[in-house]
Amino acid sequence: MQNLMDSKTLAYINMFAVLGTLENLCELVPEASELLQGKKPISIGFEVKGGPSATIYFKNGKCRMEQGCFNCDVKLPFSSCEKFNGLIDGTVTPIPSKGFTHIGFLLKTFTPLTDLLSKYMRATEEDLKDPVFFERSTMLMLYTIGVAISQIGNNDQVGKFSAQSIADGSIYLGIKDGPGVEIVCKDNRLLTVKKVPEKYRSSMIFESIEVARDLFDGKVNALDCIGMGRIEMHGLVSMLDNVNRILDRVALYLA
Amino acid sequence: MSKFPTFDTSKSREMFERATKVIPSGIYGHLGPAEGQWIPVSKWPSFSEKAQGSYFWDVDGNKYIDYMCAYGPNVLGYNDPDVDAAALKQLQLGNCTTAPGKIMVECAETLVNTVACADWAFFCKNGSDTTTLATMAARAHTHKKKIIFMKYYYHGDFPWAQKIDYPGITPEDVANNIIVPWWDLDAIQKAYDDNDGDIAGLIAQPYDHGNFKDNEPATKEYWQSVRKWCDDHGVVLIIDDVRAGFRLDLAGSDHYYGFKADLICFCKALANGYNMSALCGGEHMKSTVSGITYTGSYWMSAVPFAACIACINKMKALDTPKMFRELGTLVTDGFKKAGAEHGFDLVVSGEPALFYLRIANDDSLLLHQEWVAECVNRGLFITSHHNHFINASLTREDINLSVEIAEDAFKAVKKNHPELR
Numbered sequence: 001m002q003n004l005m006d007s008k009t010l011a012y013i014n015m016f017a018v019l020g021t022l023e024n025l026c027e028l029v030p031e032a033s034e035l036l037q038g039k040k041p042i043s044i045g046f047e048v049k050g051g052p053s054a055t056i057y058f059k060n061g062k063c064r065m066e067q068g069c070f071n072c073d074v075k076l077p078f079s080s081c082e083k084f085n086g087l088i089d090g091t092v093t094p095i096p097s098k099g100f101t102h103i104g105f106l107l108k109t110f111t112p113l114t115d116l117l118s119k120y121m122r123a124t125e126e127d128l129k130d131p132v133f134f135e136r137s138t139m140l141m142l143y144t145i146g147v148a149i150s151q152i153g154n155n156d157q158v159g160k161f162s163a164q165s166i167a168d169g170s171i172y173l174g175i176k177d178g179p180g181v182e183i184v185c186k187d188n189r190l191l192t193v194k195k196v197p198e199k200y201r202s203s204m205i206f207e208s209i210e211v212a213r214d215l216f217d218g219k220v221n222a223l224d225c226i227g228m229g230r231i232e233m234h235g236l237v238s239m240l241d242n243v244n245r246i247l248d249r250v251a252l253y254l255a
Numbered sequence: 256m257s258k259f260p261t262f263d264t265s266k267s268r269e270m271f272e273r274a275t276k277v278i279p280s281g282i283y284g285h286l287g288p289a290e291g292q293w294i295p296v297s298k299w300p301s302f303s304e305k306a307q308g309s310y311f312w313d314v315d316g317n318k319y320i321d322y323m324c325a326y327g328p329n330v331l332g333y334n335d336p337d338v339d340a341a342a343l344k345q346l347q348l349g350n351c352t353t354a355p356g357k358i359m360v361e362c363a364e365t366l367v368n369t370v371a372c373a374d375w376a377f378f379c380k381n382g383s384d385t386t387t388l389a390t391m392a393a394r395a396h397t398h399k400k401k402i403i404f405m406k407y408y409y410h411g412d413f414p415w416a417q418k419i420d421y422p423g424i425t426p427e428d429v430a431n432n433i434i435v436p437w438w439d440l441d442a443i444q445k446a447y448d449d450n451d452g453d454i455a456g457l458i459a460q461p462y463d464h465g466n467f468k469d470n471e472p473a474t475k476e477y478w479q480s481v482r483k484w485c486d487d488h489g490v491v492l493i494i495d496d497v498r499a500g501f502r503l504d505l506a507g508s509d510h511y512y513g514f515k516a517d518l519i520c521f522c523k524a525l526a527n528g529y530n531m532s533a534l535c536g537g538e539h540m541k542s543t544v545s546g547i548t549y550t551g552s553y554w555m556s557a558v559p560f561a562a563c564i565a566c567i568n569k570m571k572a573l574d575t576p577k578m579f580r581e582l583g584t585l586v587t588d589g590f591k592k593a594g595a596e597h598g599f600d601l602v603v604s605g606e607p608a609l610f611y612l613r614i615a616n617d618d619s620l621l622l623h624q625e626w627v628a629e630c631v632n633r634g635l636f637i638t639s640h641h642n643h644f645i646n647a648s649l650t651r652e653d654i655n656l657s658v659e660i661a662e663d664a665f666k667a668v669k670k671n672h673p674e675l676r
Contacts, residue, residue: 161419
C-alpha cells in the first residue's frame with residue numbers, strides 16, 4: 001500500500017539518514033564531541049539481514065559512517081529490518097556478535113550520543129526557544145531529510161516511481177546562505193552528499209532557517225512557500241517536482 | 256538603458272498574499288506560481304485587472320502581450336466581439352435551464368460538421384471531464400480494463416490521470432494505467448501482450464507536447480500505424496486534443512496527422528474562454544456513450560454553446576490554423592534571431608501554433624528561466640516549462656514588439672553572465 005511504510009525502506013532511512021546524522025551531530029553539537037573526547041578510536045558495525053549494513057568510525061571527537069560492515073570493533077547483527085528499526089525506536093536492545101569488551105562504549109557513549117541526537121531530532125517547543133539549539137536542530141533535520149530522500153527514492157516502491165522520472169544530475173536543496181545538501185541522480189538512483197554542491201541542474205532554496213524548520217515540521221506547505229517566495233526553485237524544476245513527491249513520503253517515514 | 260523598463264509588481268504581491276489567506280496556495284494549478292514556474296515570483300503578475308485581444312493588464316497596471324492565452328482558451332483574442340455578442344444574446348434568452356437550450360443541438364451539429372471523426376458531440380465543462388468520459392467509454396465498449404498512456408502524458412488532474420506518487424492518489428486509482436514511450440509500436444504491442452490483451456483504450460495527445468522538454472511533432476506514418484494497431488487489436492483510440500485542438504486543424508488534430516480517432520477530446524479553443532468541453536466520436540461509439548451515466552450541473556448551459564458556434568464559425572472564416580502556423584513561425588524566428596545576436600542558442604520545438612522554447616546554452620534551464628523572467632517583467636508573457644499558444648488577434652506589430660522585448664531581455668541576461676561574452 002502506498003500509504004504504509006515498508007520496513008526495509010525504514011531500515012535504510014534509520015541507518016543512513018538517522019544514525020548517519022551522528023556525523024553532523026558531532027560536528028555541530030559540542031556536547032556530542034565531548035562525549036567522544038579521550039576515548040580510543042572505535043568502530044561499530046550494524047548488519048541487518050535483508051537490509052542495510054554500515055559502520056560508524058569514532059575518532060577524535062568525530063565520527064563518520066561508511067557502507068558495509070567488515071572490519072568493525074563491535075558488530076551488532078539484526079535478524080530483520082524490523083529488529084533494526086526496533087533499535088531506533090527503543091524497543092529492541094542489540095546484542096553484539098563481536099566486541100563484547102567494548103560494551104562500555106555502547107552503554108556509556110553510544111547510547112547517550114543517540115539520546116542526544118533524539119533530543120535534537122524530536123525537539124520540544126521549549127528547547128527550540130534557544131536560537132542556538134534551534135539552528136543546530138534544523139540543520140540536523142536538513143541532513144537527515146536530505147539523506148532520507150535518497151533512501152526513499154532507492155528503496156520505497158512509490159519513491160522509486162518518483163526517482164524514475166528524475167533526470168541525471170545534481171539537485172541542490174538548502175537554506176539561503178546556509179547549509180545544504182546535494183542529491184545526485186544517476187540512472188534513477190539517488191545519492192545524498194551532505195554539502196552545498198558547486199554545480200547543479202536544479203535548486204530548491206529556503207529563504208531562511210525558520211522557513212526550513214516550518215516546512216520540516218509540517219507547519220507550512222512547500223507550494224504555499226513557493227508562491228510567497230519563501231522557497232525559490234531554479235533550473236530543471238521537473239527534478240524538484242519528483243524530489244518533492246519523495247519529500248512528502250519522508251514526512252511519513254520520519255514521523 | 257533598457258528600452259523596456261522592468262515592471263513594478265508590488266500590488267500583485269499584495270493581492271497574492273491576500274489570496275493565500277482565503278485560497279489554498281493563493282492560485283492553485285497551472286496558473287499559479289508553482290506549476291506556472293514563476294521564477295522568481297517577484298517578476299510575475301499574479302492577478303489581472305482586464306484583458307483585450309492579445310493583451311492583459313495586471314493589478315499594477317502593467318500591460319502584457321500574452322503568449323499563454325490563459326493556457327489555451329483565448330484563441331480569437333480576449334473579449335472577441337463576435338463571440339461575446341453571441342454569448343450575450345443567448346444569456347438574454349436563457350442559460351442554465353431545466354430543458355436545455357435548443358442551441359445545444361446546433362452546437363453539436365456545428366462540431367459534427369467541423370470535426371472529421373465526429374458523428375456526435377457530448378458536452379461537459381473541462382478537459383478532464385472529456386478524457387474521463389473517453390476512458391469510461393473505451394472500457395464500456397470493449398469490456399476491458401486497462402488504458403495505454405504515452406510517456407509525459409497529461410490528461411487532466413482527475414485521480415485516474417495522475418500518478419502513484421502524487422498527493423492523494425492511491426495505487427488503485429492508477430492500477431490500470433500502462434505507460435509506454437512515444438513513437439514505439441513495439442512497446443505498445445508488449446504492453447498488450449504483458450496484460451493478456453486486457454486493453455480497452457490507448458489515449459494520447461496528438462504529438463508529444465510534454466512540459467520541461469522539447470516538443471516532438473508526430474508523423475502521419477506513426478499515427479497511421481497506431482490506428483492500424485488499434486483496429487487490429489480492438490483497442491479504442493482516444494485523442495486528447497484538449498491542448499492542441501483547433502490550433503492545428505479545425506477538423507481535429509487527428510485529421511491534421513492523417514487518421515481518424517475513435518474518440519476525441521476538446522476543450523480549450525472551443526469557445527474562446529466560455530466554459531465548455533466536448534467529447535466527439537464516431538458513430539460506432541455513440542451507443543456506448545449513450546449508456547454511460549455521466550452529467551454535471553452546468554454541462555448543458557446554453558451561453559457557452561452560443562460562444563462555441565460563433566468561435567468555430569469565426570475560426571473557419573479566418574482559417575486560424577494557417578494563421579497560427581504563420582504567426583508562430585514568424586515570432587519564433589524573431590526570438591531565435593534575437594537570441595543568436597546575443598550568443599543564446601534558443602531551441603524552438605513543437606508545432607508553430609503551440610511552440611516550445613528552451614535556451615540550450617546550459618543543461619539546467621537556469622539561463623532560460625532568467626530570460627523568461629526578464630521577458631515577463633518587461634511585458635512579454637511567456638513560460639519556461641510549457642508550450643505557448645497563438646491567438647487570432649495577434650498582429651505583425653504585436654510580434655515585432657514581442658521580438659523587441661525578447662531582444663532586450665536577452666541583453667539583460669547577457670549582462671548578468673560575463674561568461675557568455
